[in-house]
Structure formats: C-alpha cells, structure tokens
Amino acid sequence: MNADLRPSGPFRYGDRVQLTGPKGRLHTITLREGGELHTHHGVLKHETLVGQPDGSVATNSGGHEYLALRPLLRDFVMSMPRGAAIVYPKDAAQILAAADIFPGAIVVEAGVGSGALSLWLLRAIGAEGRLHSFERREEFAQVAEANVETFLGHRPDTWDVVVGDLVEQLPDVAAPASVDRVVLDMLAPWECIDAVAEALTPGGVVLCYIATATQLSRVAEYLRATGLFTEPEATETMVRGWHVQGLAVRPDHRMVAHTGFLITARRLAPGAVPPDVRKRALKKPSYGDEDIEVWTPGAVGDRAITDRNLRKRVREAQRAADGARLASGAGEPAGDDVD
Ligand SMILES: C[S@@+](CC[C@H](N)C(=O)[O-])C[C@H]1O[C@@H](n2cnc3c(N)ncnc32)[C@H](O)[C@@H]1O
Numbered sequence: 001m002n003a004d005l006r007p008s009g010p011f012r013y014g015d016r017v018q019l020t021g022p023k024g025r026l027h028t029i030t031l032r033e034g035g036e037l038h039t040h041h042g043v044l045k046h047e048t049l050v051g052q053p054d055g056s057v058a059t060n061s062g063g064h065e066y067l068a069l070r071p072l073l074r075d076f077v078m079s080m081p082r083g084a085a086i087v088y089p090k091d092a093a094q095i096l097a098a099a100d101i102f103p104g105a106i107v108v109e110a111g112v113g114s115g116a117l118s119l120w121l122l123r124a125i126g127a128e129g130r131l132h133s134f135e136r137r138e139e140f141a142q143v144a145e146a147n148v149e150t151f152l153g154h155r156p157d158t159w160d161v162v163v164g165d166l167v168e169q170l171p172d173v174a175a176p177a178s179v180d181r182v183v184l185d186m187l188a189p190w191e192c193i194d195a196v197a198e199a200l201t202p203g204g205v206v207l208c209y210i211a212t213a214t215q216l217s218r219v220a221e222y223l224r225a226t227g228l229f230t231e232p233e234a235t236e237t238m239v240r241g242w243h244v245q246g247l248a249v250r251p252d253h254r255m256v257a258h259t260g261f262l263i264t265a266r267r268l269a270p271g272a273v274p275p276d277v278r279k280r281a282l283k284k285p286s287y288g289d290e291d292i293e294v295w296t297p298g299a300v301g302d303r304a305i306t307d308r309n310l311r312k313r314v315r316e317a318q319r320a321a322d323g324a325r326l327a328s329g330a331g332e333p334a335g336d337d338v339d
Contacts, residue, residue, distance in 0.1 A: 007070050009051045014328030019066040032327040053096050076151050077116040081317040083143040084311055086116035090239040096124050098264050099207040105180040110134035110166040115144030122156055131159045132173050136167040139310050146317035153328045167195045173197045185209040190222035197228045200267040207264045216261045229265035236261050
C-alpha cells in the first residue's frame with residue numbers, strides 16, 4: 001500500500017479522524033488545510049492535529065479536550081451512510097474466515113448494498129486480488145462506491161462494481177471456473193447458485209449470508225440438489241461484550257443478538273460425486289417454485305428504504321467522498337465541519 005494511504009503514523013491532511021469530546025460526544029472529521037471543527041464548546045483547528053500521533057489529545061479554543069483517533073474499519077462501517085442493511089463487523093470477520101478470503105483471491109460479491117462487506121473483502125484480497133461486486137440497484141451502488149472512497153481516500157484499482165443482476169451479468173464478467181470465492185448477501189441467494197456454480201473454480205467456496213432460518217433452509221436444499229457442491233455448513237456468530245471494571249466483571253446487559261446466518265459449500269470438480277452423497281439418494285427439495293412468492297422483503301422482515309431517503313443517503317455518501325477526495329488531493333478549501 002502507498003505509504004500516504006496507510007491508516008497509521010502521525011495525522012496527515014486527508015485523514016479521517018474520530019474525535020471524542022466533552023461528555024463522550026463523537027465527531028468525525030477529514031483533516032484539511034484551513035479546516036475547523038465548530039461546536040458550542042469552541043473551535044478546533046485541524047492544523048493542531050496534523051503531525052500529532054494517532055491517539056493524541058487536542059484542545060480547542062474553549063479549552064475543551066478531544067481524544068483523536070483514526071476510525072477503525074469497524075467504526076466506519078457502523079456510522080457510514082446506508083442504502084441497504086450492512087453486514088456487521090462480527091459477521092464480516094467470520095465471512096473472511098469461513099469463505100477463506102486470501103490475498104490475491106478473485107472474489108465475486110452480490111449485492112454490494114452499502115459497501116460494508118466490500119471494504120472488508122478489499123482489505124483481505126490485498127493489492128494482487130480482484131473484487132467484482134454486483135448490485136442491481138444503481139443508487140445502492142452509488143452509496144457503496146462513495147463509502148469505499150471515503151474510507152480508503154481513493155477508489156481501489158482492485159475493485160469493479162457492476163450495476164445489474166448477478167445472474168445476468170456474471171457470465172460477462174467472469175469466465176467459467178475462474179472465480180476463487182463468491183459471497184452472496186441478498187434476499188434470494190438460491191436464484192444465483194447456478195450462475196455461481198458455473199463461475200467458481202473447482203474447490204472454490206460459495207458463502208451466503210442470510211437473515212432468516214427459512215432462507216437458510218431453502219439455500220441449503222438448493223445447494224444440495226445441484227449435486228455440484230460439498231455438503232453445506234451453516235453457522236451463526238454471536239459476540240457478547242463484557243464489562244470489565246474492578247470486581248464488576250460480567251457480560252454486558254445488551255448485545256446484538258441476531259443479524260444473520262452464514263452457509264458455505266465448496267464447488268466440486270466436474271463430474272465428482274463425493275462418497276457420502278452417493279450413499280444418500282438425492283431427495284426432492286421441500287420447496288417448489290410456488291414458494292418463491294413467500295420470499296418477499298416484507299415476509300422476511302426487511303424494512304425497505306423509501307426512494308426519498310435513499311436519494312438522501314446517496315447525497316450524504318457522495319458529499320463525504322468528495323470531502324475525502326479534496327482533502328487528500330490538493331487540500332482545496334471546503335465547508336467547515338459544524339456541530
Ligand atoms: C443486504 S444488501 C447487501 C449489503 C452489503 N453486503 C453491505 O455489507 O453493505 C442486499 C443487496 O443485494 C442486492 N441484490 C439482491 N439480489 C441481487 C442480485 N440478484 N444481483 C445483484 N444484486 C442483488 C439488493 O439490491 C441489495 O442492495
């Protein structure tokens with residue numbers, strides 16, 4: 001990685017910085033020449049942070065102190081503008097392990113949604129990998145692209161975003177048996193499994209992230225019925241925070257209890273029939289075409305974003321990306337951050 005883009009070392013113009021001010025109030029700014037953070041506690045000039053080590057404390061004109069830290073990727077994804085629901089950090093970490101995302105991997109992802117998972121995948125594939133992300137809603141793709149650019153300060157040349165349906169577009173982007181890993185985060189991943197089986201290299205991994213047990217069941221049965229994959233494995237990841245202070249050492253009272261399930265399977269070599277499958281006659285799947293009606297966003301509890309709200313998120317994400325681009329480029333003046 002270009003040393004100028006490493007999220008490490010003393011603060012530079014163009015860096016995103018998370019400030020924790022009086023009463024724990026959080027502000028995220030992008031450092032730029034002449035920039036100022038105005039709050040009712042006073043003014044903090046960006047220049048006071050430049051050259052200081054990450055984790056420094058800066059004082060504003062009113063004598064109030066702010067702890068300054070570069071946001072971690074997990075902080076950024078939780079606060080960035082969203083078009084669609086994001087993959088939470090606990091699941092993203094597990095996805096990287098379960099799907100075995102490695103430096104240099106050729107990875108396909110759909111849908112791109114708000115770009116949270118794209119950021120984790122881009123980081124894991126490194127400079128030699130390739131991420132092809134597919135999204136059928138253009139505005140979601142715009143939010144995702146802006147979010148990635150805001151966090152990285154540039155658009156990585158390891159990434160392309162295709163606006164369209166994965167099933168229709170994948171054959172144009174990836175030759176048969178050329179993709180190492182596929183990650184699907186969408187309502188009806190089973191609709192994409194045939195196209196994914198065609199694109200995956202033998203031994204390659206498909207991973208689906210789904211929100212409900214009914215979706216989990218359907219995709220498992222679909223994978224099995226193709227006869228093209230190993231036996232699917234399903235997991236759920238729960239992370240419970242702990243309060244650790246003095247003798248008060250106990251689990252937190254609150255936690256994110258449910259986000260989604262992961263299911264993985266590996267592409268078999270052409271014509272291969274694993275011994276366990278030979279023994280067990282392929283059963284007819286329990287779902288028929290008529291069931292497809294049942295899997296609507298409302299039926300599985302997804303809250304749809306209104307067009308008006310989505311356009312607002314696009315503008316918000318693009319403003320942040322513009323700010324990041326300006327600040328890391330010529331350091332041109334832009335509007336000040338106002339509390
Ligand atoms: C839950 S969001 C993905 C969130 C994303 N993983 C993130 O972490 O920000 C699901 C997205 O999949 C898209 N989608 C659903 N089916 C698709 C398909 N067949 N091809 C491409 N995109 C699809 C939807 O438009 C939606 O934006």
